[in-house]
Amino acid sequence: MRRIPVELAERYEAEGWWTRETIGELLTRGLAAAPDTEFRVHSAARPWTGTFRDVEEVARRLAGGLRERGVGPGDTVAFQLPNWMEAAAVFWASAFLGAAVVPIVHFYGGKEVGYILDSARPRVFVTAERFGRLEFRPKLCADVPVVGVVGRDFEELLSDEPLPESLPADPAGPALIAFTSGTTRDPKGVVHSHQTLGHETRQLAASYPPDRGSQLTAAPVGHFIGMVNAFLIPVLDGTPVNLTDVWDPAAALRLMTGHGLHIGGGAPYYVTSLLDHPDFTTGHLRYLRYAGLGGASVPAALTTRLAGLGIRVFRAYGSTEHPSITSSRHDAPEPKRLFTDGTTLPGVEIRLAGDGEILSRGPDLCLGYTDPALTARAFDAEGWYRTGDTGELDGDGYLTITGRKADLIIRGGENISAVEVEEVLLTMPGVAEAAVVAAPDTRLGEHAAGFLRMLPGHPLPGLAEMRAHFERAGLARQKWPEELHEVDEFPRTASGKVQKFRLRQDIATRT
Structure with missing residues (x-):
């Protein structure tokens, strides 16, 4: 991992951005505060309805079963599952054990999964037998000591004795290894600590509009932002979890009107695929009050279109490595919300290199990569991360992304x-x-x-x-x-x- 400058670590702790609370402790506290909150999976393949208490019971029994098999703090637990209840149980169980969780996007194929398992070397791997492109491949996990397959033998991992408390873990140690989406090469394993992930969770929860309604999470929970929005922020806020395991705009529109679920944004595609669908009506706009857009390039033509429909748009910028670098608040002036990617978030610093590349650092910046060579190239001794993105800053400190260094066309x-x-x-x-x-x-x-x-x-x-x-x-x-x-x-x-x-x-x- 990279060496975090001492003065930065001391500042983050002094400001309260980093705490001594582990993710397991954060979950224990939040689940105890709202045990009867609804947890629902809208799925044709594996629907499920229950409460936080119900999911926590499965998670603690899983944690107990894995503890009996020798899994504990410092180990890694990987899962490749759709947006199902069992994915939450595995994530929460890993946190209770003080183990680092490795979520894998459910539609990754054998090449990507094999690469991730070889890189992360987990003690446990939980997957499904088959779902869409997901297929259980025993050879890929032959070297993993504990394997569970949902729908086949997952229940055999559950102990009769739930793990009653979270096991002690180092808050500065790894809590999550999130593999990037692989737009140009093999996925990169990004390591986050309890402190960086905890800060990101609290920061995002605080930035969301209070009247955003019950949210539908369609982003895969094997991806960083889908996981945080599905399994951490609702527990912190005591708000319902509604998951769907397939992004089907027609089905999402039915859930919006039939169950009163809201779409809060994400990558622009999630919003545009709803607006462009023949089933979309103006009646759906009451469930699209806000559109927090990020995760991909956000065209001005789209933000203008959404604003014209009465949707309050705000943009954000970040990555798996540094999840929340800038954002416009939902109550910021409209030109800033529509045409810039916002200002730096609490504790975050940015500066532009001579070629316009954005350099960032802050309390939610990752510890580094599983590949030391990548870590050495991406971070400097002062804690700055080379994002690979280019941008411009206006006089008010608002950042606008202008592209990626690798996305230039040299004609x-x-x-x-x-x-x-x-x-x-x-x-x-x-x-x-x-x-x-x-x-x-x-x-x-x-x-x-x-x-x-x-x-x-x-x-x-x-x-x-x-x-x-x-x-x-x-x-x-x-x-x-x-x-x-x-x-x-x-x-x-x-x-x-x-x-x-x-x-x-x-x-x-x-x-």
């Missing part, structure tokens, strides 16, 4: 921001989503290629139509896309980000 030696080109494409009639990547160019090295998801009934625009639109928008000609491709759906990571490396691979197979 004839000139840098082109993919985000800037995407913004113009999104203002074309009928365009639902746009992604721009670099395509090989024998003369100039690279040029911009656009991928568009069109609204129903709208054809892909031709190059001449697109060029006329860019001419009217006033964007320099060298930035105009030189090819357009249509997609029915974009390839995405667990957090909803478009996997641009797969779009670049698609172009490579066409040439």
Whole structure:
């Protein structure tokens, strides 16, 4: 792990951003305060309804069973499960044991799962026999001492004697190893401590609007933000948990009106797929009061559209490594909420390098990676994290993300921001989503290629139509896309980000 400067650690503790409370203790306190809170899984495959008390009983029996098998503080427990009750039980049980939990996105395949298990070396792995692309592969976990499969033998791991209390653990030690979504390479194992994860949970809970309603969590709980929103923040707040294991916009719209569930935002795709669905009506807007957007590029065309519908939009910026760097409050001035990614959150510092790269540090910044070489490249001796993103700061300290260093298109030696080109494409009639990547160019090295998801009934625009639109928008000609491709759906990571490396691979197979 990286060496955290002593003065930073002392400051975080003095300000109360870091406490001596472990995640197990945080959960124990929250669950005791609201034991009868509803916990519900809306699923065609494995529906479940109960209370926090019911889930805690399963979790403590699981913790007791794993303790009998020698699992305790300092060990790691991995799970690959959809948004089911058992995922919460495994997460909570790991926290009660003082073990580091390794959530794995349920639709990762054998290559990714094998890589993660080999990197994390867990003592326990809990999965499902089959769900969508998830398939239990015994060979992948042959070296894991304890394996449980939900729907087959998971109950055999449960002890008759629940673990009564959380086991003592070092608050500065690992509590979570979250593997990133792998947009460009093998997933990176990001290690968070009880202190960094606890601060992130408290910070997010404090920033959410008080009248946001009962939230539906569709983001996979194998991903960092889905896990925090499903299994930690509701316990801290004593608010109901409602999970769905498949993102189906039609089903989500039915849950909104039938169960009074709200969608609070996330990656833009979750919101746009609702608005663009034929079943969407103005009656659904009462369940879309707020849209906290982040996790992917947030186009100004989208925030303006949402504001026009009466939805209060606010943007945030962070990553698995540093989950909450900046955010606009839900009551900030509208131009700041719509067109910037907010100001730094409590305890967080940012600065811009000479090339515009954002450097950050703060009390929710991770301990480092499971790969020491990655840790050495990403962090410096003063505790700054190289985000790989570029941005601009206005006079009021509001940050606007302008792109990723790796997402630049270098055309004839000139840098082109993919985000800037995407913004113009999104203002074309009928365009639902746009992604721009670099395509090989024998003369100039690279040029911009656009991928568009069109609204129903709208054809892909031709190059001449697109060029006329860019001419009217006033964007320099060298930035105009030189090819357009249509997609029915974009390839995405667990957090909803478009996997641009797969779009670049698609172009490579066409040439």
